[in-house]
Amino acid sequence: MQQSSQSIQSAFPLLSSSDPQLAALLVDEEHRQRDKIRLIASENYVSGAVREACASVITNQYSEGYPGARYYEGQQIVDQVERLAIDRAKALFGAEHVNVQPHSGSPANLAVYLAFLKPGDTVLAMQLAHGGHLTHGSKASITGKHWNVVHYGLDPQTRRLDTTAIRELALQHRPKLLIAGHSAYPRLLDFAAFRAIADEVGALLMVDMAHFAGLVAGGAHPSPVPYADVVTTTTHKSLRGPRGAMILCRAEHAAKIDKAVFPGLQGGPHNAITAAIAATLNEALRPEFATYAAQCVTNARALADELMSNGFELVTGGTDNHLILIDLRNKGIGGKPLAAALDRAGLVTNYNAAPWDDQPPQNPSGLRLGSPSMTTRGFGETEFRQIARWLARVVDSGLDESVITTVAAETGALCRRFPLP
Numbered sequence: 106m107q108q109s110s111q112s113i114q115s116a117f118p119l120l121s122s123s124d125p126q127l128a129a130l131l132v133d134e135e136h137r138q139r140d141k142i143r144l145i146a147s148e149n150y151v152s153g154a155v156r157e158a159c160a161s162v163i164t165n166q167y168s169e170g171y172p173g174a175r176y177y178e179g180q181q182i183v184d185q186v187e188r189l190a191i192d193r194a195k196a197l198f199g200a201e202h203v204n205v206q207p208h209s210g211s212p213a214n215l216a217v218y219l220a221f222l223k224p225g226d227t228v229l230a231m232q233l234a235h236g237g238h239l240t241h242g243s244k245a246s247i248t249g250k251h252w253n254v255v256h257y258g259l260d261p262q263t264r265r266l267d268t269t270a271i272r273e274l275a276l277q278h279r280p281k282l283l284i285a286g287h288s289a290y291p292r293l294l295d296f297a298a299f300r301a302i303a304d305e306v307g308a309l310l311m312v313d314m315a316h317f318a319g320l321v322a323g324g325a326h327p328s329p330v331p332y333a334d335v336v337t338t339t340t341h342k343s344l345r346g347p348r349g350a351m352i353l354c355r356a357e358h359a360a361k362i363d364k365a366v367f368p369g370l371q372g373g374p375h376n377a378i379t380a381a382i383a384a385t386l387n388e389a390l391r392p393e394f395a396t397y398a399a400q401c402v403t404n405a406r407a408l409a410d411e412l413m414s415n416g417f418e419l420v421t422g423g424t425d426n427h428l429i430l431i432d433l434r435n436k437g438i439g440g441k442p443l444a445a446a447l448d449r450a451g452l453v454t455n456y457n458a459a460p461w462d463d464q465p466p467q468n469p470s471g472l473r474l475g476s477p478s479m480t481t482r483g484f485g486e487t488e489f490r491q492i493a494r495w496l497a498r499v500v501d502s503g504l505d506e507s508v509i510t511t512v513a514a515e516t517g518a519l520c521r522r523f524p525l526p
């Protein structure tokens with residue numbers, strides 16, 4: 106994809122002369138995002154306003170500490186920016202305290218471990234292979250090396266979370282921290298049940314809402330905030346902001362959380378990202394965002410319904426949120442070759458472990474799809490149903506290259522009708 110020097114110059118007037126090689130790559134990426142149907146459940150398109158904040162000169166500044174208590178002079182403005190982000194997050198989610206400084210979701214989760222646990226303490230969390238996250242105690246993550254993480258999974262019959270079984274594990278292992286939250290579970294979470302389990306065993310409850318924070322913000326998913334001691338979230342997934350994170354907590358935990366983020370784990374915050382989080386939350390507080398969140402769920406349901414009509418088997422037989430996990434075993438095709446073929450067809454997805462997968466993580470039996478990005482582009486149920494039919498055509502052709510080429514032309518034509526935000 107080599108772009109004309111004219112289009113590179115208009116997109117990046119300065120970079121195109123100082124570093125034309127990089128400018129050309131960034132334009133290629135913009136065109137990739139424009140020309141393909143992006144279905145990665147953790148991705149989105151931020152607004153132009155959020156991108157302006159990301160690129161602002163506030164990035165030039167160092168601000169170790171917190172508003173009103175910094176270690177550098179020159180904080181008159183950034184203190185107001187960070188307070189704006191905090192106040193908007195509190196208003197949006199009804200939280201008592203918010204830290205907007207974690208550099209991303211994984212460091213936010215690590216800050217919670219650091220705030221409340223000693224190395225070796227017991228944690229109970231969802232296992233990665235059933236939809237949990239690396240930072241929920243996977244052996245590959247520092248969280249699985251420094252803490253004793255016991256995992257709960259899905260019920261083998263329903264492939265849903267069973268809070269009775271989670272309670273039994275909690276009674277047996279007596280965790281100090283109970284974690285709810287996921288990266289690939291298509292159903293709602295029963296936060297009241299998690300709270301009751303935590304109370305019964307004297308654990309703190311952390312909810313990691315990284316994936317569904319936008320749905321919570323828009324009222325399309327129950328909020329964990331009234332139930333949890335601590336809620337962590339990324340800002341760049343369904344919440345549709347820059348790559349960053351936040352920790353929401355009860356006032357009693359505020360000092361511990363803030364100390365764990367800085368100086369426990371990080372130095373200075375990324376001020377341009379803080380500004381962009383403020384811009385994101387301003388958008389998420391508007392009524393249009395509730396419409397967006399509801400549409401994400403409606404679109405995911407339409408996609409799920411049409412996939413099942415085309416013979417696909419979905420984990421839990423559908424979705425209540427923004428994501429879908431296809432179990433491909435009845436189709437006799439691996440997640441990895443399928444994801445690669447779909448990308449050539451203009452449908453960007455990711456291969457994913459299916460629960461009780463008998464295939465290795467490098468080529469698992471699942472494919473994960475999400476609605477947040479294309480809902481931002483304006484796709485509705487009609488377009489999401491069409492996506493399911495394209496997927497079926499590619500799969501049922503046995504990944505035939507001529508079918509892939511035809512579908513690529515059709516996905517490209519649909520994208521042209523829905524411009525970038």
Ligand SMILES: *Cc1c(COP(=O)(O)O)cnc(C)c1O
Nearest residue numbers: 209210211238287288313315316
């Ligand atoms: C994406 C995600 C994270 C981590 O986010 P990064 O910003 O990639 O570090 C943490 N928890 C869950 C549940 C996630 O889905």
